Amino acid sequence: MPASPSGLRFLVAESEPPEAREERRDSVGRSSGETYVAMLNQLAPGATCHRIKPADADGALPFGESLAGYDAVFLSGSPLHLYEETPEVRRSLAFMSATFAAGTPAFGSCAGLQLATVAAGGTVRQNRNGPEAGFARRITPTEAGRSHPLLKGRPAAYDAPSIHTDEVETLPDGAVLLAVNRSTVVQAAEIRHDGGTFWGVQYHPEIGLDEVGGALRRQADGLVEAGLARDRSAIEAQADLVEALHREPDRRDLAWRLGLDDQVTDAAQRQTELRNVIEALVLPTRSRRR
Template sequence: MLHLLVADGNDRAGRETHLTVCDKTSAETYAGILTKLAPDARCHLVAPADADAVLPRALSECDALVLTGSILHVEEGGPAVTRQCDLVRAALEAGLPVFGSCWGVQVAATLAGGRAARNPRGPEYGLARAISRTEAGAGHPLLDGRPPAWDAPAIHDDAVIAPPPGSRVLAGNDRLDVQAIEIRLGDGVFWGTQYHPELDLDEVAAMLRLSAQGVVEAGLCPDEASLHAYADAMRDLHHDPEGRRDLAWGLGVTAEVLVPERRRREIRNFLDHLVRPRTRRA
């Protein structure tokens, strides 16, 4: 059996806000996907931003750590950020494979000597478009199965602006140079994406509603009513992908986003190429 530690990147207030539009926390979303991809896995959830958080299972007894997205900002610092950096650092130094999306990438890059901050090229809301491999990403197992260019769910203002020394930037697009990255620290390896391979379109829609003001301020929608109509279309497409091909066409949603097995490639690749080989060696 695999034992996977799933760390929710949000603080208590962030988790409560998330639950106003989703029926589960970010950590619960990840746990559900991980157990679908690896039926032999048991997920142990923790909220390391909280001062009273206690690991449900020792790092030495876990096979991997996964860090979710968050509404926090690494550059603002503070105890909630520091505690998460400390957990990821401890996991990597203990030799654990670590995966993170969005916030997870920003935390890993920061603790390894890089910089995460507001993206000067602007935010990505809904989908990150036309992602492609860098030279370092060609043939990298994190991106196994991806076509030459792909779209992916994305919700972020912040991003990795300066990757840490010695890291390998694996993919980018015209909005952001660091869409996927490998970071090595101690005996551990971090793989992550700025985009969200874990999010279904209904969850993307819910998170867009939370970000409505930011979407309008970024000039991506003329007003919040238009944003909610866009989110409604995403939600409806999620619930009826075969019957609402008109919505897929109108939203520009391809199979790389619409088909769960394709959307979640990076998570499966992490399990297959980093986590399972390590457990077989143990």
């Protein structure tokens, strides 16, 4: 590791609209941005973490701060659809464009990847194969991904927490596709644009299994409509299993019923990309910038 993680300054940007933010808090006790802050405090003890809401009309940076003054920006998931012309989408895209221009390293999961894609000139669409709900299965690194530091430590195929109804359709010019699966065109990518570097994944290395269960419950009606379950009670039963595994991650019987291995059940392996971002993107960039 080229430098110590102590003293790092992180900016967490959550683009959840206020109603979605509160619904998530009611469901699992924290917003998407609050989940990121908690995770970053765990992975980099002593780091300063500021949280902003760029989709909101009053989602400005803290007083006296600039994007260039942070060591990294982390972008959370969000229910925003990046192909819709709404004030929330426009504000979020403006923030991502400013992050690229500032040259501050950035990482995003789910909608974070989609946001960086569109800001750099790519496109996003509704999932062609329907929602990818609960877990993304058999994610496979591309040839470029097998040697890319974002995916260091990941096996030839792995699962990860995931729930999304949109996907990246086309990556921007010059972007590098790092991972795919049969359900989703882009599962991981590197995007360089306007002087900035972004690493992102469509899945959620930052969340716990309790949050997977909460997401299934919140989106139950849509998942039934998409044909992933016969009725809401089936979604509730699946969420019960996932939440039980969260409480007892060593329960092999639960992992077997859900078809999961330690890439998901072991928290350290689930968080692989976040550690890699800090060690391989943030710290080396910090050394050069200072």
